Amino acid sequence: MKFSGFKVIKEALTGHKGWTPLWRDPEPQSAYDIIIVGGGGHGLATAFYLAKTFGQARIAVLEKGWLGSGNIGRNTTIIRSNYLLPGNEPFYEFSMKLWEKLEQETNFNSMVSQRGIINLIHTDAQRDAYRRRGNAMRFAGADSVLLSREELREKVPFLNYDNARFPIKGGLMQPRAGTARHDGVAWGYARGADMRGVDIIQNCEVTGFKIEAGKVLGVETSRGFIGAKKVGVAVAGSSSRVMSMAGMRLPIESHVLQAFVSEGLKPTIPGVITFGAGHFYISQSDKGGLVFGGDIDGYNSYAQRGNLPVIEDVLEGGMALMPMIGRARLLRGWGGVMDMSMDGSPIIDRTGIEGLYFNGGWCYGGFKATPASGYAFAHLLATDRPHDTARAYRLDRFAKGYVIDERGAGAQPNLH
Numbered sequence: 001m002k003f004s005g006f007k008v009i010k011e012a013l014t015g016h017k018g019w020t021p022l023w024r025d026p027e028p029q030s031a032y033d034i035i036i037v038g039g040g041g042h043g044l045a046t047a048f049y050l051a052k053t054f055g056q057a058r059i060a061v062l063e064k065g066w067l068g069s070g071n072i073g074r075n076t077t078i079i080r081s082n083y084l085l086p087g088n089e090p091f092y093e094f095s096m097k098l099w100e101k102l103e104q105e106t107n108f109n110s111m112v113s114q115r116g117i118i119n120l121i122h123t124d125a126q127r128d129a130y131r132r133r134g135n136a137m138r139f140a141g142a143d144s145v146l147l148s149r150e151e152l153r154e155k156v157p158f159l160n161y162d163n164a165r166f167p168i169k170g171g172l173m174q175p176r177a178g179t180a181r182h183d184g185v186a187w188g189y190a191r192g193a194d195m196r197g198v199d200i201i202q203n204c205e206v207t208g209f210k211i212e213a214g215k216v217l218g219v220e221t222s223r224g225f226i227g228a229k230k231v232g233v234a235v236a237g238s239s240s241r242v243m244s245m246a247g248m249r250l251p252i253e254s255h256v257l258q259a260f261v262s263e264g265l266k267p268t269i270p271g272v273i274t275f276g277a278g279h280f281y282i283s284q285s286d287k288g289g290l291v292f293g294g295d296i297d298g299y300n301s302y303a304q305r306g307n308l309p310v311i312e313d314v315l316e317g318g319m320a321l322m323p324m325i326g327r328a329r330l331l332r333g334w335g336g337v338m339d340m341s342m343d344g345s346p347i348i349d350r351t352g353i354e355g356l357y358f359n360g361g362w363c364y365g366g367f368k369a370t371p372a373s374g375y376a377f378a379h380l381l382a383t384d385r386p387h388d389t390a391r392a393y394r395l396d397r398f399a400k401g402y403v404i405d406e407r408g409a410g411a412q413p414n415l416h
């Protein structure tokens, strides 16, 4: 079934009887060429590009819950490529370019909206740092604009410019950044992969790996053993748990990240705004809710819910930045489990076990990476070579000292 304006009109006139499920619900086969563990955004995107771009067949995605139950359906939907370091920026800009054609490629409305992101500047030193970042972005083919205080005030007049503690002096803007409907991204990739023959198997938890003579032969699951020539793991917050079943200890810790949404309000916030003096960021959904968040909860956890101190911290940031937010009523808050790596950057690499590949360490920034991560992981699985933009995302970089420490925060996940 292909979506189009014509199809919508036809269905409207014929009682909506022609819509079919977006993907099949197949029984697992006894073996596949490639198994992807984890039906989040990254796993589904990997399967999609494996089938569509790299011509692979006999692929399955195994998901322990339902599609969208993990971080892909819990994030604050921000997409951007405003990174500084050469190991990161080309990768995230590649992702932006894939976002820009995602809906055509998947024939699915994922509500990609390039409404821009503004990182606020509060000190002269910060302006210098953002100028450098903006130049690095342009160097990698991305877009960036340094806004003066007056230019900023025209775009977002409601900020607290004269806050004595955190005066706002300008901003770094990426106009092509924005938001996308997070679960719509998962559904679009799932449908696109399914249409190309990928088996998406929900309620199928991987409980172990069969490894003989240093080679992976398949996975044990809650629905029995499934053989595979290659297994790619993309389980985000469950990375350490799942890879420990293959005897691996990862440079990753799991932490909860919370997010919040207010009641629906009239259009106020034109794009995404991030506070430069604390951890707070905000955008407005198409339904009108103010969507915002801040820091991770600073302790290890696999629970998909957080605690009150971070809620207080986030709301303090919001009040300092735009006091009017104090008049809005909070509708919901939720949490997701982050796979925090020790340098704040991800891993897309082979492992020491033949046929076993790993994708993870996305911290709180993996949504924007979904297309490039899927593409690069598919490239690695299909060709056994890293994609050009993902060469730096090696698992052994921590042992060898080639870390990609975008924030210079060191091996403290709670600071990234």
Ligand SMILES: Cc1cc2nc3c(=O)[nH]c(=O)nc-3n(C[C@H](O)[C@H](O)[C@H](O)COP(=O)(O)OP(=O)(O)OC[C@H]3O[C@@H](n4cnc5c(N)ncnc54)[C@H](O)[C@@H]3O)c2cc1C
Pocket (backbone or CB within 6 Å): 037, 038, 039, 040, 041, 042, 043, 062, 063, 064, 065, 066, 068, 069, 070, 071, 072, 073, 074, 075, 076, 077, 078, 079, 204, 205, 206, 207, 234, 235, 236, 237, 238, 242, 257, 258, 259, 293, 334, 335, 336, 337, 338, 362, 363, 364, 365, 366, 367, 368, 369
């Ligand atoms: C509150 C919040 C806000 C965020 N905001 C942003 C943002 O604005 N921008 C941004 O870029 N990023 C953001 N992120 C981060 C982003 O959502 C994640 O980095 C990204 O979604 C992780 O990749 P994924 O989609 O594949 O993960 P998930 O959707 O979590 O997918 C992993 C899947 O693996 C499955 N799984 C786990 N164990 C097993 C097993 N044993 N067998 C089978 N399946 C298994 C899980 O059920 C899950 O569905 C945010 C995250 C949160 C929680």
